[in-house]
Amino acid sequence: xxxxxxETYSSPLAERYASRAMLELWSPRTRxxxxxxxxxxxxxxxxxxGIPISNDAIDQMRQHLDDIDFGAVAAYERxxxxxxxxxxxxxxxxxxxxxxFIHLGATSAYVTDNADLILMRRGLQLLRAKIIRVxxxxxxxxxxxxxxxxxxxxxxxxxxxxxxxxxxxxWMQDLVIDLGEIDYRxxxxxCRGVKGTTGTQASFLALFExxxxxxxxxxxxxxxxxxxxxxxxxxxQTYTRKLDAQVLSTVAGIAASTAKFAxxxxxxxxxxxxxxxxEEEQVGSSAMAYKRNPMRCERINSLxxxxxxxxxxxxxTHSVQFLERTLDDSANRRLVIPESFxxxxxxxxxxENVVCGLxxxxxxxxxxxxxxxxxxxxxxxxxxxxxxxxxxxxxHERIRQASIAASRALKDGAARNDMLERLAADPEFGMSIxxxxxxLDPHRFVGRAPQQVDEFLNEIVEPLxxxxxxxxxxxxxxx
Amino acid sequence: MTVSASPTQLPLKHLRRGKVxxxxxxxxxxLLLVASDxxxxxxxxxxxxxxxxxxxxxxxxxxxxxxxxxxVRHHMISADAEEIVALVPELQAHRxxxxxxxxxxxxxxxxxxxxxxxGYLSGSAWKEYRATGTLAGEELPPGLLESSRFEQPIFSPAxxxxxxxxxxxxxxxxxxxxxxxxxxxxxxxxLLVYAQGxxxxxxxxxxxxxxxxxxxxxxxxxxxxxxxxxTPDSSRFWPAxxxxxxxxxxxFDKQPLRDYLDAERRxxxxxxxxxxxxxxxxxVSATSARYLDAYRRITGHTLKTEST
Numbered sequence: 141x142x143x144x145x146x147e148t149y150s151s152p153l154a155e156r157y158a159s160r161a162m163l164e165l166w167s168p169r170t171r172x173x174x175x176x177x178x179x180x181x182x183x184x185x186x187x188x189x190g191i192p193i194s195n196d197a198i199d200q201m202r203q204h205l206d207d208i209d210f211g212a213v214a215a216y217e218r219x220x221x222x223x224x225x226x227x228x229x230x231x232x233x234x235x236x237x238x239x240x241f242i243h244l245g246a247t248s249a250y251v252t253d254n255a256d257l258i259l260m261r262r263g264l265q266l267l268r269a270k271i272i273r274v275x276x277x278x279x280x281x282x283x284x285x286x287x288x289x290x291x292x293x294x295x296x297x298x299x300x301x302x303x304x305x306x307x308x309x310x311w312m313q314d315l316v317i318d319l320g321e322i323d324y325r326x327x328x329x330x331c332r333g334v335k336g337t338t339g340t341q342a343s344f345l346a347l348f349e350x351x352x353x354x355x356x357x358x359x360x361x362x363x364x365x366x367x368x369x370x371x372x373x374x375x376x377q378t379y380t381r382k383l384d385a386q387v388l389s390t391v392a393g394i395a396a397s398t399a400k401f402a403x404x405x406x407x408x409x410x411x412x413x414x415x416x417x418x419e420e421e422q423v424g425s426s427a428m429a430y431k432r433n434p435m436r437c438e439r440i441n442s443l444x445x446x447x448x449x450x451x452x453x454x455x456x457t458h459s460v461q462f463l464e465r466t467l468d469d470s471a472n473r474r475l476v477i478p479e480s481f482x483x484x485x486x487x488x489x490x491x492e493n494v495v496c497g498l499x500x501x502x503x504x505x506x507x508x509x510x511x512x513x514x515x516x517x518x519x520x521x522x523x524x525x526x527x528x529x530x531x532x533x534x535x536h537e538r539i540r541q542a543s544i545a546a547s548r549a550l551k552d553g554a555a556r557n558d559m560l561e562r563l564a565a566d567p568e569f570g571m572s573i574x575x576x577x578x579x580l581d582p583h584r585f586v587g588r589a590p591q592q593v594d595e596f597l598n599e600i601v602e603p604l605x606x607x608x609x610x611x612x613x614x615x616x617x618x619x
Numbered sequence: 620m621t622v623s624a625s626p627t628q629l630p631l632k633h634l635r636r637g638k639v640x641x642x643x644x645x646x647x648x649x650l651l652l653v654a655s656d657x658x659x660x661x662x663x664x665x666x667x668x669x670x671x672x673x674x675x676x677x678x679x680x681x682x683x684x685x686x687x688x689x690x691v692r693h694h695m696i697s698a699d700a701e702e703i704v705a706l707v708p709e710l711q712a713h714r715x716x717x718x719x720x721x722x723x724x725x726x727x728x729x730x731x732x733x734x735x736x737x738g739y740l741s742g743s744a745w746k747e748y749r750a751t752g753t754l755a756g757e758e759l760p761p762g763l764l765e766s767s768r769f770e771q772p773i774f775s776p777a778x779x780x781x782x783x784x785x786x787x788x789x790x791x792x793x794x795x796x797x798x799x800x801x802x803x804x805x806x807x808x809x810l811l812v813y814a815q816g817x818x819x820x821x822x823x824x825x826x827x828x829x830x831x832x833x834x835x836x837x838x839x840x841x842x843x844x845x846x847x848x849x850t851p852d853s854s855r856f857w858p859a860x861x862x863x864x865x866x867x868x869x870x871f872d873k874q875p876l877r878d879y880l881d882a883e884r885r886x887x888x889x890x891x892x893x894x895x896x897x898x899x900x901x902x903v904s905a906t907s908a909r910y911l912d913a914y915r916r917i918t919g920h921t922l923k924t925e926s927t
Contacts, residue, residue, distance in 0.1 A: 159697075160695065160696050160697065161696055161697040161699075161702045161705075161706060161723075164696050164706065165705075165706060169648065173646070205646065205647070206646045206647030206648055207647050262705050262706065262708070265701075265704070265705030266702055266705040266706070268701065268705070269699055269701030269702040269704075269705055270702075272701060273699065276923070367708055496920070
C-alpha cells in the first residue's frame with residue numbers, strides 16, 4: 141500500500157491492517173467487474189431463451205469485463221445521479237452491440253445484490269484460508285508443547301494443572317467450529333437471482349410473453365452462471381437482509397474466537413509465562429522504557445470488539461426493511477459488510493503472526509506451578525498419610541493449617557512454597573519430605589492433556605486443514 | 620518427485636513460459652505466476668525437477684514482499700493457494716497444482732530493463748572489470764579481486780534479452796529507454812531493496828552477492844516491484860562461512876548440481892550443451908535441500924512440504 145498523502149481521512153483498515161487479498165476483494169474494481177459479469181450472464185440467459193441478442197453483443201460484453209473506465213463512469217454519474225445507470229452507459233460505450241440489451245428486464249438490485257452475495261461468499265472463503273493458516277500455526281505450537289505442564293486457571297484463580305499445548309487446543313477448537321460455520325454458510329448462501337422491481341418477476345414475465353417456465357429458467361441460469369446452487373426462493377426488490385445478518389454473525393463469531401485467544405495471551409503475558417513476539421527495536425512505552433506490552437493481542441481485542449459491534453447492526457438493518465424494500469440499508473451496508481470482513485481479516489493476520497512468534501518461558505511456568513503444586517497435591521498427601529497409618533481427619537487439619545501458613549508466607553514475600561517442609565517437620569503427619577516430593581512431579585497432574593492434544597490434532601484438525609505446499613509464515617504485521 | 624503445473628493444466632489463458640515460471644492471465648488486471656521445479660545450470664535446463672524449488676521461489680518472494688510492505692509498492696495480491704481460489708473461483712479444482720508455487724499478482728506495464736544490483740564483483744561484472752577496469756561503463760577502483768565486496772552496492776542495468784544473455788547497459792542508455800525520472804526511481808528502489816535484503820541475509824549466513832529486479836507501472840502509473848524478489852534464481856547466493864575473495868565462490872543453492880555437471884564434463888560424458896546428462900537422485904535431493912535451507916535461513920521458518 142502506498143502511504144496516503146495525509147490530506148484527507150483514510151480508513152485505517154485499508155491503510156494499516158487488512159491484507160492485500162481482502163482489500164482487493166472489496167475494491168470498486170472487483171465489485172463493478174462482477175456487475176459486468178452479471179449483465180453478461182443475464183444477456184446470455186435471455187439469448188438462450190429466445191431474446192434476439194446478437195453473438196457480437198455477447199462477445200463485446202465478454203471482452204470488456206474488467207477494463208472499466210472509472211473516469212467515464214464518474215462523468216455519467218455526475219449527469220445521471222445514478223450509479224448503476226452510469227455503469228450501464230459506460231459498459232455500453234465499450235460494448236455498443238450490447239447497448240440496447242444490457243440490464244434488460246432487471247432492476248438495480250439485480251447487480252448490486254447479486255454482487256454483494258458473491259463478494260460475501262468470497263470474503264468467507266478468504267477468511268477460511270486465513271483460519272487454516274492460523275490453525276496450522278497453532279497446531280505446530282500445540283504439538284510442541286503437548287506435555288508441558290502449566291498451572292490451570294478457573295475463576296482466574298490457580299486450578300489443577302493442564303498443559304501448554306492442551307490450552308492451545310481450546311483456542312483451536314473455537315476456530316474449528318467457526319470453520320464449520322463458514323462452510324455451512326457458504327453452502328447455504330443463495331444468490332438473489334432474477335427477481336425484478338418488487339420481486340414478482342413481472343418485467344421478465346412480460347419479456348417472455350407470459351411464459352412462466354422461461355422466467356424460472358432465466359433465474360436458474362443466472363444462479364448457475366455466477367456459481368450459486370440456488371437462487372433465493374422469494375424476495376422483495378432486495379434479498380432479505382437476514383442473509384447479511386447471518387453472514388456477519390459468522391464473521392463476528394470468528395472475531396470472538398480470536399478475542400478469547402488474545403485475552404488469554406494477555407493474561408499469560410502479564411504473568412510472564414508466554415509472550416507475543418516483540419521486534420528487536422520495538423518500543424513498548426514512550427515513558428517506561430522497560431515495557432514490553434502485548435500490543436498485537438490488544439489490537440486483536442480492539443478490532444474484534446469493533447467486529448462484534450457490527451453484528452447487531454445487521455439485524456437492525458434487516459428489521460427496518462419496510463415492505464418490499466427501503467433504501468435505508470444502503471449506506472449502512474456499504475460500511476458494515478466490508479469493514480466486518482476487513483477487520484476480521486486483519487485480526488487473523490495478526491493472530492497468525494502472534495502464534496508463529498510465541499515465546500514460551502518454561503522456567504517461569506514451572507515456577508508458578510511449583511508455588512501452587514503442593515496445594516494441588518493435598519488430597520493425595522492425605523491418602524498417603526492414612527496409608528502410612530495416620531488419621532484422615534488429623535491429616536486434613538494439619539494440611540489445612542500448613543497450607544494457610546505457607547500461602548500467607550508466599551503472599552508476605554516468601555521465596556517459595558514451604559508447605560511440605562512444615563508438614564515434614566510435624567512428626568505426627570508421618571511423611572518425610574522425600575516421600576512428599578515424589579508426589580509433586582507436575583506431569584502426574586495433567587491427566588490426559590498430552591493425549592487429548594494428539595487425538596484432537598490427528599482426528600479433528602489434520603483432516604480439516606490438510607497438509608503441505610503452503611508457507612508457514614504470516615503476513616507482515618505493521619507494528 | 621513433484622509434478623510441476625504444465626501450461627495446459629490451469630483453466631486460464633497461458634501467456635508465456637519462462638525458464639522457470641508459467642505466466643497466466645486471470646483477467647485484464649491480474650496475472651497468476653506459477654513457479655515450476657525446473658532448474659538450469661550452465662544455461663542448460665535439466666530434465667529432472669528439483670522438489671519444492673518452485674514453492675521456495677514463490678514463498679521466498681512472498682516473504683520479502685511482505686517485509687518490504689511500505690518500502691516499495693509491489694504486485695503481490697496473494698501467494699496462498701486457498702486465498703487465490705477464493706479470489707479466482709475458476710481455480711477451485713487446481714489447489715494442488717498451485718500449492719505454494721502460485722502467486723496472484725496485479726498486472727503492470729513492464730519496464731524493458733533488468734535492474735541489477737551488485738554488492739560483490741562477480742560474473743559478467745568481473746569479466747568487464749578485468750578487461751576494462753569498469754562496470755557498466757563506469758570506472759571502478761583498481762586492484763579489486765574477483766568476488767570483492769563493494770563499499771557501496773552498484774546499480775548496473777541490463778537489457779532484457781529474449782534469447783541468450785542480457786546485455787549490460789549504462790545508466791544513461793537506460794534513461795534514454797524509459798525516461799530519466801523512471802530510471803532514477805528504479806535505481807533508487809533497486810538499491811534500497813537490495814540493501815535491506817543483503818543485510819537481512821548476511822545475518823543469516825547467506826551473502827546475496829548480486830540480484831536482479833524487475834519493475835512495472837501499475838494502472839495508476841505507480842512504479843511497482845514485480846516478478847521474483849531476492850530468490851536464489853534471481854540472485855547469487857553464497858554461503859557466508861566460505862566467502863574468500865580472489866576467485867569464484869560456491870553457490871549456496873546450485874553447488875551440488877554444478878559440481879556434478881563439472882565432473883561429468885571433465886570425464887568427457889557431457890559436452891556442456893543440451894541435452895543435459897541425467898541427474899542422480901542424490902544430486903536432485905541435495906539441491907532441493909539447499910533451496911529449502913535457503914528459505915529456512917532467510918525466513919526463519921520451515922517451508923511446509925509434503926513430508927512433514
